[in-house]
Amino acid sequence: MNCIFCKIINKEIPSNVVFENDKILAFHDIAPQAPVHVIIIPKIHVSSANEVNENNSNYISEIFIAIPEIAKKLGIDESGYRIINNCGKDGCQSVGHIHFHLLGGKMMSESF
Numbered sequence: 001m002n003c004i005f006c007k008i009i010n011k012e013i014p015s016n017v018v019f020e021n022d023k024i025l026a027f028h029d030i031a032p033q034a035p036v037h038v039i040i041i042p043k044i045h046v047s048s049a050n051e052v053n054e055n056n057s058n059y060i061s062e063i064f065i066a067i068p069e070i071a072k073k074l075g076i077d078e079s080g081y082r083i084i085n086n087c088g089k090d091g092c093q094s095v096g097h098i099h100f101h102l103l104g105g106k107m108m109s110e111s112f
């Protein structure tokens with residue numbers, strides 16, 4: 001499968017890892033949109049939010065369990081942050097492996 005995030009999981013492509021366990025991986029975004037911009041992914045190929053189901057939802061919950069720890073590690077737990085998932089064409093999803101953007105380190109815009 002020609003998935004760039006699967007290649008990052010398999011260390012075929014380098015990434016700047018922030019957090020990793022057996023189920024998930026978090027790494028700095030290559031084109032950060034905020035002072036802190038981390039991508040968090042499950043270590044199984046799930047294409048998008050449309051493909052989340054009872055068989056893979058434990059990977060998604062693992063992401064949300066890790067978010068407080070990742071935010072603390074990056075020093076944005078107190079100041080706050082935004083978590084974004086883009087799904088499909090209208091959501092402007094550009095990588096077809098479900099991922100959550102963790103953005104912080106500045107005041108976010110109130111509009112989308």
Ligand code: AMP
Binds near residue numbers: 004029095
């Ligand atoms: P999205 O537009 O929601 O699909 O977000 C994909 C994100 O992945 C973008 O913010 C990209 O900058 C980021 N990205 C793509 N390739 C890499 C890479 N090799 N390493 C780190 N981040 C990447």
